Amino acid sequence: MKSYKVLDQQKFTSGEYAIVPIRMEDRYAIMKWRNEQMYHLRQNEILTKENQDEYFNDVISNLFDQEKPNQILFSFLKGDECIGYGALVHINWVDKNAEISFIMNTSLEEDYFELYWINFLELIEEVAFKELGLHKIFTYAYDLRPLLYSALEKSCFALESELKEHCYFNSKFISVKIHSKMNKNNELRFATESDLNLTFGWVNNVSIRAFSFNKQQISLKDHAFWFLSKIENSNCEYYILKVNGICAGSIRFDIEEKQIAKINYLLDPNFTGKGLGTYLLENGIKFLKENRPEINMVYGYVLKENMASIKIFEKLLFEELEKGSKLKYQKRIK
Known part of the structure; x- marks a missing residue:
């Protein structure tokens, strides 16, 4: 397993769940899930194995040794099985904030969507607030998945703003909701x-x-x-x-x-x-x-x-x- 220079701790656990620095072995599963869930992602085309290999080799591999990477990606595990992946992205080291990104195995969404989101948020919050000392973390989500808001609220994220008709999707304009949480000590x-x-x-x-x-x-x-x-x-x-x-x-x-x-x-x-x-x-x-x-x-x-x-x-x-x-x-x- 590779390690991030910016992190003192590499594995974060809560019960049977854990996040670890994103694993090369999970790249094709992640690619599959992203392609299945393009409707809520800022992804414009189907990913191929060639795309994914190139991204892992040319982009992700460079993040591990950086003092202040602009993103930190994790494999989300249940036991040793990867059931999702997530990240702190668009990290602003000056203003001490970052956006949260997370998707799970598409086949698990129907039964475990809220549970896995809540467990991932608990773990990524530990990374952001305790390990990195960030002040604020937030989600930027197309207004398409009501279950997400329930998971965010149960994790004490507050609706910060709604950008009305902010994105063009499936021939219509849709809104974006931003939920955030502060490191309040x-x-x-x-x-x-x-x-x-x-x-x-x-x-x-x-x-x-x-x-x-x-x-x-x-x-x-x-x-x-x-x-x-x-x-x-x-x-x-x-x-x-x-x-x-x-x-x-x-x-x-x-x-x-x-x-x-x-x-x-x-x-x-x-x-x-x-x-x-x-x-x-x-x-x-x-x-x-x-x-x-x-x-x-x-x-x-x-x-x-x-x-x-x-x-x-x-x-x-x-x-x-x-x-x-x-x-x-x-x-x-x-």
């Missing part, structure tokens, strides 16, 4: 007494109170009594989300029984619309599990008008148990 930490005024500002924020069950303004005295009792309570796990060093939200788990916890979370209005709600809930649960491994069930209530939170619970595969003016969502965690 997110961190969860325990809430402390020093967060009293911060959390007081959040609970009385008009935008946050609009989706709270209690609409009344809260006094500093009442909040202080409540907040300090929570962080001192052994049956409460209270975490603060920081984004690039700035406090951006909180999540609290009130442990009602030995193995069950109730969720309450909020985002600072300055940080909404960036996919952080999903990050906060998903990683808050992981942090809870690290600190309280006995918890195996979490649940939360949300007002029916709070569509953003409803989508987050659904995205993270919570089960809806109660309907009405408020909805109850529950999930078993491992």
Whole structure:
């Protein structure tokens, strides 16, 4: 297996999936998949074995020894079998961003499209953010495959823009959708007494109170009594989300029984619309599990008008148990 000079780590794994520097042995399978999927690729003609050999020998082979290649390509493996290939392309080393490209074995799309996309995105994100220190990764996709948007959203990519009727395809103009994700250096930490005024500002924020069950303004005295009792309570796990060093939200788990916890979370209005709600809930649960491994069930209530939170619970595969003016969502965690 060849290695990229720009990467310290060459193989990135998640369970049974991995990406490795693109393998010469996979070139004809990749050619076949590209030819079958030309409808969504920026490819204008059928590739031949001669084309593919020339590209691998003259273009790809030169990328391995470059300090700052304009693209880094990988074979996507399940076990040792290549089931797709993807890349960071159009890498901008000055502005620290890159486009993501990925296709899978065409025969696997019907059953595994979303699953393989999500696993590939997790791996390529590790390359982009942890290995290369890029600030932003994005996809540029013809508006032809709705399943792709679901995979991107579940991986916390946000729709950045839609270029209306941007490309000419099959005798008509079609739109392009661009989804992106930033390297935010997110961190969860325990809430402390020093967060009293911060959390007081959040609970009385008009935008946050609009989706709270209690609409009344809260006094500093009442909040202080409540907040300090929570962080001192052994049956409460209270975490603060920081984004690039700035406090951006909180999540609290009130442990009602030995193995069950109730969720309450909020985002600072300055940080909404960036996919952080999903990050906060998903990683808050992981942090809870690290600190309280006995918890195996979490649940939360949300007002029916709070569509953003409803989508987050659904995205993270919570089960809806109660309907009405408020909805109850529950999930078993491992």
